[in-house]
Amino acid sequence: MLTEMPHAVIALLLSLSAAGPGGPWADAVYLNGDFYTLDPRAPHVEAVAILEGRFLRVGSREDVAGAIGPRTEVVDLGGAFVLPGLVDPHTHPSFEAEEPFHFEAGVPWDWLRRHRVFGRWLIPTRARRVGALADATRIISSYGITSFGDGCVEPEILPLWQELLRRRAPAQRAVFFVRALGPRRSPALRSAAQVVQIAGRQPLPDVRFGAKLWVDGYFWDQSAALDAPYQGARGRGGLTVAPAVLERLVGELDRAGFPIQAHAIGERGVGAALDAFEAARRGRAGPGPQHAVVHAHLVRPEDLPRFAALGVAASLDAYLAQPAVRDAVGRALGPARRERYLPFRALREAGALVGAHSDWASASMSPFLGMYVLVTRRSPGHPERGALGPGNAITLAQAIRAYTLDNARLLGMEREVGSIEPGKSADLAILDRDLLHAPLEALRDVRVRATVFRGRRVYDGAELPLRLARSERELVDLGNAH
Numbered sequence: 001m002l003t004e005m006p007h008a009v010i011a012l013l014l015s016l017s018a019a020g021p022g023g024p025w026a027d028a029v030y031l032n033g034d035f036y037t038l039d040p041r042a043p044h045v046e047a048v049a050i051l052e053g054r055f056l057r058v059g060s061r062e063d064v065a066g067a068i069g070p071r072t073e074v075v076d077l078g079g080a081f082v083l084p085g086l087v088d089p090h091t092h093p094s095f096e097a098e099e100p101f102h103f104e105a106g107v108p109w110d111w112l113r114r115h116r117v118f119g120r121w122l123i124p125t126r127a128r129r130v131g132a133l134a135d136a137t138r139i140i141s142s143y144g145i146t147s148f149g150d151g152c153v154e155p156e157i158l159p160l161w162q163e164l165l166r167r168r169a170p171a172q173r174a175v176f177f178v179r180a181l182g183p184r185r186s187p188a189l190r191s192a193a194q195v196v197q198i199a200g201r202q203p204l205p206d207v208r209f210g211a212k213l214w215v216d217g218y219f220w221d222q223s224a225a226l227d228a229p230y231q232g233a234r235g236r237g238g239l240t241v242a243p244a245v246l247e248r249l250v251g252e253l254d255r256a257g258f259p260i261q262a263h264a265i266g267e268r269g270v271g272a273a274l275d276a277f278e279a280a281r282r283g284r285a286g287p288g289p290q291h292a293v294v295h296a297h298l299v300r301p302e303d304l305p306r307f308a309a310l311g312v313a314a315s316l317d318a319y320l321a322q323p324a325v326r327d328a329v330g331r332a333l334g335p336a337r338r339e340r341y342l343p344f345r346a347l348r349e350a351g352a353l354v355g356a357h358s359d360w361a362s363a364s365m366s367p368f369l370g371m372y373v374l375v376t377r378r379s380p381g382h383p384e385r386g387a388l389g390p391g392n393a394i395t396l397a398q399a400i401r402a403y404t405l406d407n408a409r410l411l412g413m414e415r416e417v418g419s420i421e422p423g424k425s426a427d428l429a430i431l432d433r434d435l436l437h438a439p440l441e442a443l444r445d446v447r448v449r450a451t452v453f454r455g456r457r458v459y460d461g462a463e464l465p466l467r468l469a470r471s472e473r474e475l476v477d478l479g480n481a482h
């Protein structure tokens with residue numbers, strides 16, 4: 001897909017360099033691209049030079065020509081549009097390797113199907129489970145994603161990751177959020193000391209650890225905590241544990257330095273998560289780790305400014321903000337609450353750091369379908385069905401920023417990733433079209449030509465094996481999560 005540059009052209013480039021050849025020489029130079037850098041000082045550049053996994057130079061051809069030495073790989077991008085490596089702050093690769101204990105636990109078929117557990121690992125061998133993690137990382141790379149947050153990690157999965165990462169170099173960096181508090185059906189608590197122990201026992205390359213906890217449930221089984229009852233019902237869901245227990249756990253994890261992803265979907269759940277973060281903040285002097293409320297499908301208007309005030313981020317499901325989920329959400333919430341569903345814009349306008357995630361395999365992992373939904377609030381498969389809560393649409397530039405710099409900040413990685421500038425990790429998503437100038441509808445068909453992680457091409461645009469491609473395609477118009 002990408003072409004090596006002929007030596008004659010390289011010689012010409014060398015002659016263009018004002019400084020002339022000289023060190024340090026880059027390991028690789030990518031030329032003739034349309035790099036959208038997310039760096040306000042140089043938003044569009046045409047070339048980058050990479051040394052030891054970091055951007056050495058970023059700018060014009062002339063700017064990088066002096067970094068081309070005898071062993072530099074020179075790649076001609078042929079005008080391709082390039083973004084910084086994308087970031088997905090909440091996805092679930094580790095679920096792919098979980099044992100089918102869910103059968104005993106009475107988890108619904110729907111969940112099994114969505115997570116593709118059923119039929120794949122009725123009797124999973126260790127090799128199959130490691131293979132499932134390897135498959136997940138290939139899917140991640142195929143979307144130009146070079147950093148992610150694993151939204152729930154159990155300790156027994158860590159040796160499998162260790163085995164995979166012993167065999168092959170990491171293709172992404174990650175934050176693994178270890179489950180510290182489960183959902184209502186199995187709310188088993190882990191103390192901060194236990195999470196420290198789990199994280200310390202299994203060091204993994206390019207992995208840092210955080211903690212995941214469930215504050216409430218889901219709309220589909222009416223377990224997410226609302227202020228007023230579900231439509232046509234008397235129940236209004238509930239919190240996983242009492243607020244005092246939640247505050248104690250969040251305080252402990254915060255003091256231990258773990259970034260927390262708190263699952264909260266209903267507005268009462270979101271409020272309880274913010275209360276716990278506020279109590280933790282009162283107990284310390286410095287800024288502390290970057291915590292996030294994950295999902296936040298409904299937020300009370302008076303809670304919107306609390307995110308910015310407390311320095312707590314919100315990570316929302318990009319793909320669900322569309323009419324394919326309208327019927328289910330409308331049935332559960334009624335029309336008024338439905339219009340406030342997934343308040344991307346309201347949170348942004350209240351000053352919050354708002355990230356966008358896939359929650360794969362509950363929905364497609366594609367950041368480009370996610371961007372389409374964020375901007376249009378329409379269903380990628382059925383745009384004619386209209387928009388869901390169009391008042392919460394954001395612009396394309398904001399959506400691209402969400403998947404790069406904002407998601408990087410949300411995972412505490414902004415010094416390392418999220419933009420293309422000298423010194424940052426050389427992570428790139430090389431695309432088949434210019435997102436900024438293509439018609440919006442074209443976002444539905446974006447293909448990644450190559451993905452670069454730490455200067456290494458970890459995906460070369462090849463089609464995924466049919467098995468992986470098909471399962472991913474099935475998720476595109478599913479839209480039935482939560």
Ligand SMILES: [Zn+2]
Pocket residue numbers: 090091092151359
């Ligand atoms: Zn999740």
